[in-house]
Each structure stands twice: as structure tokens, then as C-alpha cells.
Amino acid sequence: MAPNTEQAIKEIEFDYYVGVFEVLPNEQDSNLTHWSSAVVGSIKQIRKSSRHMVLLLVSNDGDFLSQFVKEALDNDVLIWPTRVMLITRLSLQRLHPLGKALSGINAIVITRETSKAERWGVYAYLPYSHRVVLVATWTSVAGLSYHADTQLFPNKFRRLTDGAHLGVVGQNFPPHVVVRKTRSNESQESKFVFSGPLLLVLEMLARNINFTYDLVQPSDGSWGFLFPNGTWNGMIGMLHRKEVDFGLGPFGITYLRAQVVDYTSPLVVDYGRILGRRGDTAVDPWSFAFPLTYSVWASTFATLIIVLLLAKVLSKIHWNPEFQSPRISLSVYLRTFLQQDVEVSADSTWERMILAVWILAIFVLTECYSTNLISLLAVRYISEPYQTVRAVLDDPKVTMIWFANTAHQQYLAGVESGIFYELVQVGKRGRMKLITPAEYEETVTTYVSRGDHVMMNPDTIMRMFLTEDYMDKGNCKFYLSKEGFLPLTFCMVVQKYSPLLSPINEVIRAVIEGGFYNYWMDNAFANAKSCKNPPRKITVQEPLALANVWGMFAVLVSGDLIGVIVLCLEIITKRISSGSLGRS
Missing domain, CATH: 3.40.190.10 (Periplasmic binding protein-like II)
Incomplete structure (x- = not known):
């Protein structure tokens, strides 16, 4: 007998592959939870090295078995791959409180069938029930005898x-x-x-x-x-x-x-x-602006400014002193952009060359715009x-x-x-x-x-x-x-x-x-x-509906309205200027 629980735990000898544990509590030490927890903790270290572990449990103490099984289940020691062999002299009736726990794990119970003859029965608890089936018997004379169509550890959950x-x-x-x-x-x-x-x-x-x-x-x-x-x-x-x-x-x-x-x-x-x-x-009412991206619109107007500056610089160079430098007009290039007619001096060859390149660029841009606009109206993306x-x-x-x-x-x-x-x-x-x-x-x-x-x-x-x-x-x-x-x-x-x-x-x-x-x-x-x-x-x-193209009409009306406002301002300004000259 170990004098106390601490000494009983110290007597446990194990490594990470095989362990032999003997619990010897004395009569004064009734704390089953304490020493069963210590044993379970040591067994768990062995189980971590392999999921397929065989646990041979020998005891005739029902209280110890109940406490040990409870601790082992709570600590995931008695998982399904772990094979448990419980050897005891307790009868199946005495093991009834353990029936539910034993039915859910891969366990067999080896108990003595009669008190006179050395005949031991090997039993398995069926899952989700308390029913017990005899798997095999063992005697000292005949050895281990299996029952028909059974295994020592039956796959009872299949x-x-x-x-x-x-x-x-x-x-x-x-x-x-x-x-x-x-x-x-x-x-x-x-x-x-x-x-x-x-x-x-x-x-x-x-x-x-x-x-x-x-x-x-x-x-x-x-x-x-x-x-x-x-x-x-x-x-x-x-x-x-x-x-x-x-x-x-x-x-x-x-x-x-x-x-x-x-x-x-x-x-x-x-x-x-x-x-x-x-x-x-549906067609976006502003789809007429979509054929060209913002970068293309910006590049077009930037090119227009560059062309005007180039024409202005060239006009300062007197190619022929007998002729007066032509007057550069923004309206000429804007009218070209809007596909309207323009007039150019017959003697300004360099201006005609610049304007010809500008007209070619605007022609290509206009054709791309019109074809893309038709595609946008006919092919919906x-x-x-x-x-x-x-x-x-x-x-x-x-x-x-x-x-x-x-x-x-x-x-x-x-x-x-x-x-x-x-x-x-x-x-x-x-x-x-x-x-x-x-x-x-x-x-x-x-x-x-x-x-x-x-x-x-x-x-x-x-x-x-x-x-x-x-x-x-x-x-x-x-x-x-x-x-x-x-x-x-x-x-x-x-x-x-x-x-x-x-x-x-x-x-x-x-x-x-x-x-x-x-x-x-x-x-x-x-x-x-x-x-x-x-x-x-x-x-x-x-056919296009007004709901699809009202954006174009909005731009047209807005442009006409701005033109009328500018015309009225010009008339008013002209009359004010004429009145001032008359008084002078």
C-alpha cells in the first residue's frame, strides 16, 4: 500500500510508448478524482504519440472504474481508435452503471462467468443501448473461442x-x-x-x-x-x-x-x-458623348490649341514681303471641326497645309465617332x-x-x-x-x-x-x-x-x-x-424613342438659348455704345 496519493502517483512508470500504472490508495485517501486524474493525464501523453492505443484496465473496484472512465472520456483518452480491454471479477450487473460509457467506445469486458470453473466471457456493449453480446469465451483448457461471425473488437458502429x-x-x-x-x-x-x-x-x-x-x-x-x-x-x-x-x-x-x-x-x-x-x-440619353472617351475629347481640344498657336507663329514669319501676313481666325478651325465650309487665302500655302492636316484628322475622328455612335445605339453593352x-x-x-x-x-x-x-x-x-x-x-x-x-x-x-x-x-x-x-x-x-x-x-x-x-x-x-x-x-x-435621345436635344436647345442670350447682349451693348458716341 502506498502511504498516500502522492506516493501512489510517483510509482507510475511510463514512457511515450508503453506505460504500466498501479494505483494503491490507502484507506485514509478517499479522493478518487485526484489520483484518477493523475493517471489519466499520464495515459494521455502516451495516446498523443499514437491514435491507435490499447488500454488494458484491470480492477475489481466499481467506484474506481466509474471515476476513471469518466475522467478518461472527459480528457479524450477513450476515443474510438483506442481499444479498451477491461478485466474484472465484477458481474455484468455490477457493471451496469458503466454500460452507456462502454457502449460508445471500442471496448470489451472480460469477466469470470462462474465462480467455480475458470471460464471467462468476452463481452461487448452495443451502442445506444445497454444490451451486451458475447463475443468470445476463454478457458484454461480450450483457450480463446470466438463465436460465429464475431471479432474480438467488433465494428459495432458500422x-x-x-x-x-x-x-x-x-x-x-x-x-x-x-x-x-x-x-x-x-x-x-x-x-x-x-x-x-x-x-x-x-x-x-x-x-x-x-x-x-x-x-x-x-x-x-x-x-x-x-x-x-x-x-x-x-x-x-x-x-x-x-x-x-x-x-x-x-x-x-x-x-x-x-x-x-x-x-x-x-x-x-x-x-x-x-x-x-x-x-x-436601355440607351443612355447621353450616349452621344460616349463614343469618345474623356481623354480623346481633351486631346482633340488640346490639339486645336496647338494648331492655332502654330499658325500664329508661322504668320509672324514673312515668307514673301510683298504679301501681307494672313489673319489667323479661330472660327476657321472650329468650323472645320463642326464640318462647315471655310475660306482660306489663295496665297497662304502654309496655312492651307496646316488646315488640310487638321481637316484630315477631324475627318478620321468624325468617322470614328459616327460609327461608334451607331454601334452604341444598335449594340447594347x-x-x-x-x-x-x-x-x-x-x-x-x-x-x-x-x-x-x-x-x-x-x-x-x-x-x-x-x-x-x-x-x-x-x-x-x-x-x-x-x-x-x-x-x-x-x-x-x-x-x-x-x-x-x-x-x-x-x-x-x-x-x-x-x-x-x-x-x-x-x-x-x-x-x-x-x-x-x-x-x-x-x-x-x-x-x-x-x-x-x-x-x-x-x-x-x-x-x-x-x-x-x-x-x-x-x-x-x-x-x-x-x-x-x-x-x-x-x-x-x-426605332429610337425620345427617352433615349433627349440628351442631344437638350444640348441643342441649350446652345440655341445661349446664342440668343449672346445676341441680345450684343444688341444692348451696341445701342449703349451708339448712345455714348451721340452725346459726345
């Missing part, structure tokens, strides 16, 4: 023999999971109906693994976000707190999430994209301005919309440099909105359709909205950017170290390798191709 009722969490994430609210005609109570490819996977899991389920939604409508205080919200939080058995998601793989949940085999790889509103196809994250950042008038508490948001919360760091900074200045999946459709129709907001989220959910938009209205009002960003691998998730992971992965791999999931996704996007690459240019053959 198919739940007695069935189970599991908790599953999911929420609206089209097309993977579609949640619609319906109302019963009889009870007038509203309920949520789930559908989508992941629900088909869930049904296959239920049939193959043999369980029923309750499908719930997270109260806060979130996937899962780690807050600075170390707590998780959303579906990840529910799994971490073991309120449900697994989550549909699908969830993007991140390092922080992988610390508290386990991911299944991948379902899809998705990229973030930008959802924006396409430009209007539909703008899709935000094709990159940089384009969004550079436009201070646009606001970004993201899903709250997602893998993307977790990444943005920790980014410290680069373009996404800039994105976070402009978001802090009021250019970022966070929404829940329930607000998605309303947000797109209210904000994104105005043109001053863009949605930045995974590609599949936004392509689903393009499909619904085409089906409802027969047009392609929105577009997706060509640039993808922040790729994520999406999976389902289970509780950390859950034994359900292996059988779930078997079904998911069969679904993916068989092409079923891609087939279901393609059916969900039956009309998505109609709006995937819509034409950005369309040709129209219709």
Missing part, C-alpha cells in the same frame, strides 16, 4: 444492430440543403421542410447505418464562429457541446474547426465569388463591373455582403496582410454587411438588385439564386464574377472522435465515387446554365 435515434443539425444552404417553411392545413402550424442533395445522403446514411433522426436548425442561424473567449456558436457549437450527433452543413474545412469537430470525406470544393447586378440595356475583389475595393460606393459566422469570416478575422486585410479595413468603415442564410433571398432582391451592393459568398449558393431568378422572371438580372477566391473543401461534420465517422465516410465515398452527388447537384442547377454565361452584348433593331 451498422447499429439495435438502431438508434440521432440528432442532426442543418440549415438552409442551397442547393445542398434547402429549408422551406410550410403550414399544415389541419393544425395551421408552421413547420420547416428540408430537401436537397444532402438530405438524400442523410437518408442513405440512415438506411445503411440503421438509425432514425431529428433534424434541427441552430437557434442563431450560424455555421460556427470561434469568439475570443473560446466559445463556439452555431452548428459547430452544438456539436462541440454534444447537443447533436452530426451536422449536415456542408462545412468548410478550417484549422480552428478541426480542433473541436471531425470532418467527413469531402463532398465538393467551392470558391468564393462576387454576385452583382448586371447593367441596364451590358456591364458587369465587379469581376475581382480589387474592383470592389477600388469603388467606394459599393457595399459588400457576407454570411456571418462562416469559415470565410473566421479567416477574415485573423488575416493580417494582403488584399483581404484591406477588405476587412474598408468593412470596418461601413462597407460590409453580415447576414444569416435566412436573410439571403431578401437581401439579394432588396440590396444587390439596386446595383450598389454585391454579395461575396460561396459560388454554389449564389448560382442557385441565378437559377431561381431565371425560372421566376425569365431573365438574367445578376451575374457571377470570373475571379474565384478563398477556396474551401466542404464536408459534413461529426463530434470530435465520434465512432460514427468511419461508417459515414464509407457511405459518402460510395456516393461521391458513384457520381450520385454530382448528378443531384446538376439537377438542382437545371436552369443555371441559362444565366451562367449570359451575353454581355445584344443587337437591337427598333
Whole structure:
């Protein structure tokens, strides 16, 4: 007997591969929690070196076994890959309080069947029940004898023999999971109906693994976000707190999430994209100014000034003293620009040369203007301005919309440099909105359709909205950017170290390798191709309406009005000047 607990712990000898532990508390030391915690802590160091550990537990003390199993479960020592062999003389009835814990781990119980004969039974507790099955027997004469179709450590979670009722969490994430609210005609109570490819996977899991389920939604409508205080919200939080058995998601793989949940085999790889509103196809009333850019207009008037200065300088040079220098007039070059007739002195050869070059340049410019104007009126260009994250950042008038508490948001919360760091900074200045999946459709129709907001989220959910938009209205009002960003691998998730992971992965791999999931996704996007690459240019053959060209008439009327005002000022000025001369 060890004199106290401290000495009992000191007697533990182990390295990082094999450990032998003997607990010898005395009668005065009744603190089971203290010394069982110390033993579990040492065993955990061994488990960290290998996920596949064999734990041989020998004890006839029921209180010790209960406390040890509790501590081991709380410290993730008895995970499913760990094989536990419990050897005890306690009867199965005495081990009944441990039944629930032993049914959820990879454990067998070896206990003496009779007090007279040396016959030991090897038992396994079936999951989600207290039923015990005999796996094998051992006697000193015959040795170990297996029962038919059994293994020493049976894979009891591959198919739940007695069935189970599991908790599953999911929420609206089209097309993977579609949640619609319906109302019963009889009870007038509203309920949520789930559908989508992941629900088909869930049904296959239920049939193959043999369980029923309750499908719930997270109260806060979130996937899962780690807050600075170390707590998780959303579906990840529910799994971490073991309120449900697994989550549909699908969830993007991140390092922080992988610390508290386990991911299944991948379902899809998705990229973030930008959802924006396409430009209007109506003719802009000021389109007559669009064939030439501002730089071309500025270059034209700058060239006009240079030509006038050149003509003025050349007029000062007396090429022939017998002739008077010609009078340089701005109206000559302006009339040429406006395609009006001009008169030039017959003897000013150099001026005719300058004017000829000017006329040639104006002719080419005018032809380009007229052909481009016809193209603008006949061929409507539909703008899709935000094709990159940089384009969004550079436009201070646009606001970004993201899903709250997602893998993307977790990444943005920790980014410290680069373009996404800039994105976070402009978001802090009021250019970022966070929404829940329930607000998605309303947000797109209210904000994104105005043109001053863009949605930045995974590609599949936004392509689903393009499909619904085409089906409802027969047009392609929105577009997706060509640039993808922040790729994520999406999976389902289970509780950390859950034994359900292996059988779930078997079904998911069969679904993916068989092409079923891609087939279901393609059916969900039956009309998505109609709006995937819509034409950005369309040709129209219709007469122009006044609403399309009123800008030209506005310029004409404004010019005429200014001319009349100038004429009136000239008349008034002339009369004032004549009156002053008469009095003098």
C-alpha cells in the first residue's frame, strides 16, 4: 500500500510508448478524482504519440472504474481508435452503471462467468443501448473461442444492430440543403421542410447505418464562429457541446474547426465569388458623348490649341514681303471641326497645309465617332463591373455582403496582410454587411438588385439564386464574377472522435465515387446554365424613342438659348455704345 496519493502517483512508470500504472490508495485517501486524474493525464501523453492505443484496465473496484472512465472520456483518452480491454471479477450487473460509457467506445469486458470453473466471457456493449453480446469465451483448457461471425473488437458502429435515434443539425444552404417553411392545413402550424442533395445522403446514411433522426436548425442561424473567449456558436457549437450527433452543413474545412469537430470525406470544393447586378440595356440619353472617351475629347481640344498657336507663329514669319501676313481666325478651325465650309487665302500655302492636316484628322475622328455612335445605339453593352475583389475595393460606393459566422469570416478575422486585410479595413468603415442564410433571398432582391451592393459568398449558393431568378422572371438580372477566391473543401461534420465517422465516410465515398452527388447537384442547377454565361452584348433593331435621345436635344436647345442670350447682349451693348458716341 502506498502511504498516500502522492506516493501512489510517483510509482507510475511510463514512457511515450508503453506505460504500466498501479494505483494503491490507502484507506485514509478517499479522493478518487485526484489520483484518477493523475493517471489519466499520464495515459494521455502516451495516446498523443499514437491514435491507435490499447488500454488494458484491470480492477475489481466499481467506484474506481466509474471515476476513471469518466475522467478518461472527459480528457479524450477513450476515443474510438483506442481499444479498451477491461478485466474484472465484477458481474455484468455490477457493471451496469458503466454500460452507456462502454457502449460508445471500442471496448470489451472480460469477466469470470462462474465462480467455480475458470471460464471467462468476452463481452461487448452495443451502442445506444445497454444490451451486451458475447463475443468470445476463454478457458484454461480450450483457450480463446470466438463465436460465429464475431471479432474480438467488433465494428459495432458500422451498422447499429439495435438502431438508434440521432440528432442532426442543418440549415438552409442551397442547393445542398434547402429549408422551406410550410403550414399544415389541419393544425395551421408552421413547420420547416428540408430537401436537397444532402438530405438524400442523410437518408442513405440512415438506411445503411440503421438509425432514425431529428433534424434541427441552430437557434442563431450560424455555421460556427470561434469568439475570443473560446466559445463556439452555431452548428459547430452544438456539436462541440454534444447537443447533436452530426451536422449536415456542408462545412468548410478550417484549422480552428478541426480542433473541436471531425470532418467527413469531402463532398465538393467551392470558391468564393462576387454576385452583382448586371447593367441596364436601355440607351443612355447621353450616349452621344460616349463614343469618345474623356481623354480623346481633351486631346482633340488640346490639339486645336496647338494648331492655332502654330499658325500664329508661322504668320509672324514673312515668307514673301510683298504679301501681307494672313489673319489667323479661330472660327476657321472650329468650323472645320463642326464640318462647315471655310475660306482660306489663295496665297497662304502654309496655312492651307496646316488646315488640310487638321481637316484630315477631324475627318478620321468624325468617322470614328459616327460609327461608334451607331454601334452604341444598335449594340447594347451590358456591364458587369465587379469581376475581382480589387474592383470592389477600388469603388467606394459599393457595399459588400457576407454570411456571418462562416469559415470565410473566421479567416477574415485573423488575416493580417494582403488584399483581404484591406477588405476587412474598408468593412470596418461601413462597407460590409453580415447576414444569416435566412436573410439571403431578401437581401439579394432588396440590396444587390439596386446595383450598389454585391454579395461575396460561396459560388454554389449564389448560382442557385441565378437559377431561381431565371425560372421566376425569365431573365438574367445578376451575374457571377470570373475571379474565384478563398477556396474551401466542404464536408459534413461529426463530434470530435465520434465512432460514427468511419461508417459515414464509407457511405459518402460510395456516393461521391458513384457520381450520385454530382448528378443531384446538376439537377438542382437545371436552369443555371441559362444565366451562367449570359451575353454581355445584344443587337437591337427598333426605332429610337425620345427617352433615349433627349440628351442631344437638350444640348441643342441649350446652345440655341445661349446664342440668343449672346445676341441680345450684343444688341444692348451696341445701342449703349451708339448712345455714348451721340452725346459726345
